[in-house]
Amino acid sequence: MSPKSAGQAVKAGYKNIRxxxxxxxxWVKAGFPTFANYGFVCRGNNVIIDLRNxxxxxxxxxxxxxxxxxxxxxxTYEEIPIKAPVVLYSDNTEETMAALKxxxxxxxxxxxxxxxxxxxxxxxxxxxxxxxxxTDVHWKRKLKEGEISVKEFNxxxxxxxxxxILDVRTRDEIKEGLIAGAQHIxxxxxxxxxxxxxxxxxxxxxxxxxxxxFVHCTTGARAEMAYKELVKRNYNAFYLVAxxxxxxxDCDIED
Numbered sequence: 001m002s003p004k005s006a007g008q009a010v011k012a013g014y015k016n017i018r019x020x021x022x023x024x025x026x027w028v029k030a031g032f033p034t035f036a037n038y039g040f041v042c043r044g045n046n047v048i049i050d051l052r053n054x055x056x057x058x059x060x061x062x063x064x065x066x067x068x069x070x071x072x073x074x075x076t077y078e079e080i081p082i083k084a085p086v087v088l089y090s091d092n093t094e095e096t097m098a099a100l101k102x103x104x105x106x107x108x109x110x111x112x113x114x115x116x117x118x119x120x121x122x123x124x125x126x127x128x129x130x131x132x133x134x135t136d137v138h139w140k141r142k143l144k145e146g147e148i149s150v151k152e153f154n155x156x157x158x159x160x161x162x163x164x165i166l167d168v169r170t171r172d173e174i175k176e177g178l179i180a181g182a183q184h185i186x187x188x189x190x191x192x193x194x195x196x197x198x199x200x201x202x203x204x205x206x207x208x209x210x211x212x213x214f215v216h217c218t219t220g221a222r223a224e225m226a227y228k229e230l231v232k233r234n235y236n237a238f239y240l241v242a243x244x245x246x247x248x249x250d251c252d253i254e255d
Contacts, residue, residue: 051090067133089114163212177246
């Protein structure tokens with residue numbers, strides 16, 4: 001869980017709490033699946049894939065889902081944009097996991113499953129669609145509230161006066177490298193010591209007229225958590241969703 005969730009759990013009386021600072025990327029790398037929440041399935045900017053056969057999909061399916069039966073999935077999945085968040089579901093767990101592994105092996109990184117598959121979706125009362133199936137994928141990347149593009153983030157790298165770059169990765173992660181000019185506070189320390197933030201980060205001050213703060217991590221998940229904490233305290237903060245890897249000050253930022 002995140003540091004924020006861990007804090008809430010402690011307040012609720014739980015004692016044996018652990019935080020996985022490496023986050024979702026490390027969980028996925030270890031081979032574990034992630035599950036999309038109900039709101040993300042319904043309203044997320046994603047591609048929902050129905051792995052069941054087309055006849056089943058025609059009778060009843062999750063709204064907005066694209067029919068890609070598992071039997072032909074290895075020939076059709078390349079139609080899915082590699083940067084798109086993908087949500088998979090079926091009525092066969094083994095097929096769903098096989099499709100997940102197939103996408104991961106080919107470089108897809110934002111993949112989640114519908115918990116319980118199609119039966120699980122119906123069990124929680126999820127909305128259903130009927131009729132002719134959709135076989136074409138239409139997806140376009142949309143920035144969420146508070147999110148900045150790689151192009152704008154690069155402006156801050158080129159001109160330090162444009163914005164403060166805040167790296168919230170762990171101390172072990174930054175041993176590999178750090179964006180030139182970036183300032184660093186691990187996410188867990190930031191969440192614990194928000195009252196000291198303006199004294200730790202050069203040039204930061206609260207207020208909408210304060211200097212912009214662009215937060216990043218390795219993928220964006222922790223950056224978004226930090227952004228939310230900063231916005232609560234009236235900092236002019238934004239966050240980057242991108243894969244960031246560094247060797248020294250030579251950093252690769254991939255949207």
